[in-house]
Each structure stands twice: as structure tokens, then as C-alpha cells.
Amino acid sequence: MKRIDCSTYIEHLQTLRRPWHQRFYAMYSSVLGGIVTDPLLMLIPADDHLVHRGDGVFDTFKCVDRAAYNLDAHLKRLVRSGREIGLEWPEGIDGIRAQTLETLTLAGQRDCSCRVILARGPGGFGISPYESPVPALYIIVYALGQPFMQAHPDGAKVKRSQTPVKSGTFATYKHCNYLPNVLMKREAIDAGVDFVVSYDERGFLAEGATENVGIVTAQRELLFPSLEKVLDGTTMLRVMQLAETLIHDGLLTRIAFTGIREEQVKAAHELIIVGTTLNVASACWYEGEPLHHGKPGDVGTALDRLLAHDIQTNPELRTSY
Numbered sequence: 001m002k003r004i005d006c007s008t009y010i011e012h013l014q015t016l017r018r019p020w021h022q023r024f025y026a027m028y029s030s031v032l033g034g035i036v037t038d039p040l041l042m043l044i045p046a047d048d049h050l051v052h053r054g055d056g057v058f059d060t061f062k063c064v065d066r067a068a069y070n071l072d073a074h075l076k077r078l079v080r081s082g083r084e085i086g087l088e089w090p091e092g093i094d095g096i097r098a099q100t101l102e103t104l105t106l107a108g109q110r111d112c113s114c115r116v117i118l119a120r121g122p123g124g125f126g127i128s129p130y131e132s133p134v135p136a137l138y139i140i141v142y143a144l145g146q147p148f149m150q151a152h153p154d155g156a157k158v159k160r161s162q163t164p165v166k167s168g169t170f171a172t173y174k175h176c177n178y179l180p181n182v183l184m185k186r187e188a189i190d191a192g193v194d195f196v197v198s199y200d201e202r203g204f205l206a207e208g209a210t211e212n213v214g215i216v217t218a219q220r221e222l223l224f225p226s227l228e229k230v231l232d233g234t235t236m237l238r239v240m241q242l243a244e245t246l247i248h249d250g251l252l253t254r255i256a257f258t259g260i261r262e263e264q265v266k267a268a269h270e271l272i273i274v275g276t277t278l279n280v281a282s283a284c285w286y287e288g289e290p291l292h293h294g295k296p297g298d299v300g301t302a303l304d305r306l307l308a309h310d311i312q313t314n315p316e317l318r319t320s321y
Contacts (some may be wrong), residue, residue: 013040023143026107028099030137031122035106042140049132050119054177057081058117061234062144062276062311066110067318069311071097073234075116081173082118087135089118100139104321107141113277115140117176148278149304152194155284155296156273160262161187161196165206171229184209195273195283197265200229205260208273211281212236214260216270216299221254222246223264235274235307238317242306251299270297279311280304 004012021039028035029044036042049055059078062069079093089096100116116139123132148156163183165171188196188209197213198206205225207213212233214224222243224236246252265271271283271291282300284291291297310317 016040025109025112025141025143026103027141028103028137028139030135035103037106044119044136044138045122047122047124048119048136049121049123049129050117050136050176052125053120053127054175054179055085055087055129056117056119056176057085057087057174058115058176059174060113060115060276063104063109063112063114063321064144064311067320068101068104068114070234070238070317071100071319073237075100077174077232077234078116078118081175084169084173085175086129087118087120089135089137096137099137101319101321103139104141109141111144112141113144115142119176145277147304147308148194148273148281149296149301152281153296155282155294156194157192157285158195158197158271158273158283159188159191159193159287161198161208163187163196163198165198165200165229171206172227172231174231181209193285194281199262202259203261204229205262205265206230207233208275211273211275211278214272214274215265215268216252216272216297217264218267218269219254220252220269220299221256222252222299223255223260224257225260226257233274233276235276235279238310239274239280239303239307242310243303245306246299246302249302251302270300272297272300272303274303279307 024039026035026037027042044051059074061071061074075093075097082088119136120129121132121134121136161184163180166180184196195208197208200206207230216222240255243255271286273281273283280300280303282296284294
């Protein structure tokens with residue numbers, strides 16, 4: 001086995017370049033105390049409890065035309081998630097915000113995704129969070145994914161997930177233990193569908209692997225699951241606000257959070273999937289059966305258009321860098 005020390009480490013790293021590294025633009029690490037732009041240097045210490053215990057929280061947002069969209073909502077949720085597990089950044093939300101914008105500026109990308117991770121920090125391989133003397137902050141800028149309906153104009157295929165939902169408050173904050181989400185995504189890929197959706201122990205619709213899910217009823221009601229058992233997705237909340245205009249236009253009669261059973265999903269006029277990267281996706285097939293005649297519905301299409309316009313033009317939600 002090859003032995004690598006400080007004198008040979010960088011030389012060995014050069015042999016590890018891979019094609020996907022082209023999608024990684026910049027990373028801030030509080031452990032390093034600076035920003036790196038070479039993907040080979042975008043590393044996290046093995047003894048950070050984030051790595052071996054999943055002990056951390058994160059949030060991800062998109063940037064379009066050199067502006068971060070809905071940045072403050074994402075960072076507020078990051079801070080709230082951190083408090084849920086007793087984890088706070090010493091410089092507070094303002095410090096995270098300033099460092100995030102500086103990292104985005106140095107990355108130099110017009111369009112990109114940005115993930116902010118607040119971790120327990122290095123300190124050992126035990127289970128106690130007190131093993132880590134100070135938290136760590138990692139900010140990664142990487143390639144922006146394409147909105148779902150641009151790549152799939154015929155809509156999405158959806159199945160019911162067999163992966164148990166996260167229990168209690170674990171479902172309502174964005175922590176780094178994403179194994180259930182990973183298994184859900186694996187289910188979708190193995191089944192040849194675009195998304196799977198979960199149901200809680202009461203039989204109510206919950207969420208997708210990384211998406212919020214809602215329906216439009218035959219009565220033109222836009223319904224999303226109650227927030228007690230799902231993550232309060234920033235895109236979902238903004239879509240609910242934008243949907244108010246569709247009430248005035250007559251496309252919707254009501255907007256609400258409520259319990260949604262599978263029979264309501266199957267009978268829905270539309271099933272919509274929302275998320276930071278994908279925007280608003282219209283599901284045209286559920287469990288192999290067509291929804292809305294197997295075509296994208298007018299409400300989902302309108303909401304996707306409204307959100308795209310909001311991302312591009314809303315000065316109150318665009319933070320330039």
C-alpha cells in the first residue's frame with residue numbers, strides 16, 4: 001500500500017481529477033480559513049462529526065444572473081435547523097451571509113447552486129457532540145441543475161415510496177442525515193420514474209426525496225401537506241404566495257395546508273412537485289396511471305412560469321454578488 005505524506009500529498013492529488021470536478025467552482029472552509037477553487041482541495045476533515053455522524057445542518061439555494069434567489073429565507077432556515085440540534089455559528093446569520101456572498105463572488109459564476117453547511121466540526125470519532133470544540137462552516141458553489149419541465153416537457157412519472165418517513169421533528173429541519181432521502185432517490189431510479197413520494201404513518205402525503213409535493217383538486221384547490229411532518233420548503237412557501245394571483249385569475253379557488261390521502265392524489269386534477277433546483281414540475285403519471293389525461297395541467301404550468309419570472313426579476317428576493 002502506498003504511503004502518502006505531506007511531501008507527496010499534492011502530487012498524488014493531481015492523479016485524482018475526475019470529469020465531475022468541472023461542475024465544482026469554489027468552496028469556503030472555516031477549518032482552512034479561506035476559499036479554494038481547485039476541486040481537489042474541496043475536502044472535509046474525517047474527524048468532523050459531519051462526516052462520521054451526520055452531525056450538521058445545511059441549506060441549498062440557486063443563483064441566476066449573479067443574484068442569489070431567496071437567500072435570507074434559506075439562511076434563516078439554516079440557523080433554525082442548527083438551533084434544533086444545539087449548533088450555532090459564532091458570527092451568526094450575518095457572518096454566514098457575508099461569507100456566502102464572498103464565496104459566490106470568488107466563484108465568478110453567473111448561474112450556479114450554493115450549499116451552506118453548518119457542521120459540528122473536527123474533534124474526534126466519538127458520539128458526543130461536545131468532542132468538537134468549535135463548529136465548522138463549509139460553503140460550496142457548484143453547477144446549477146436545469147428546471148425539470150425544461151428537460152421533461154411531457155411531465156413527470158411518480159410512484160409511492162416504500163421508505164419510511166422521518167419521524168417527529170426530524171422531518172421539519174434540514175439536517176445532514178439524508179439516508180432516507182438517498183433510499184427514496186434510489187427507489188425512483190430503480191423503478192424508472194422521476195420521483196417517489198412518501199406517506200406518513202397516518203396515511204397522509206408527506207414529501208419526495210428532496211421535494212415538496214401538492215395537489216390541485218377537481219374543485220381547483222391547491223393543497224400541500226400540513227407542515228407538522230414535512231420540511232417547510234422555501235420554494236413551496238414562495239409558490240403558495242405566487243398562487244394567490246391564480247385565485248384572481250380564476251384558475252384556483254383556495255390555497256391551504258392540510259392532510260392529503262392517497263385516494264385524493266389519485267383523484268387529483270393535478271399533482272405538482274416543487275423544489276429549489278427543479279422549480280415546479282407537473283406529474284402526469286402516478287403509479288402507472290395518467291393524471292390530467294397524461295399531460296401537464298394549467299395550474300402547474302402557470303406556477304412554474306410565475307416562479308421562473310420571480311427568480312429572474314423580483315428585486316426583493318434577489319441578492320446580487
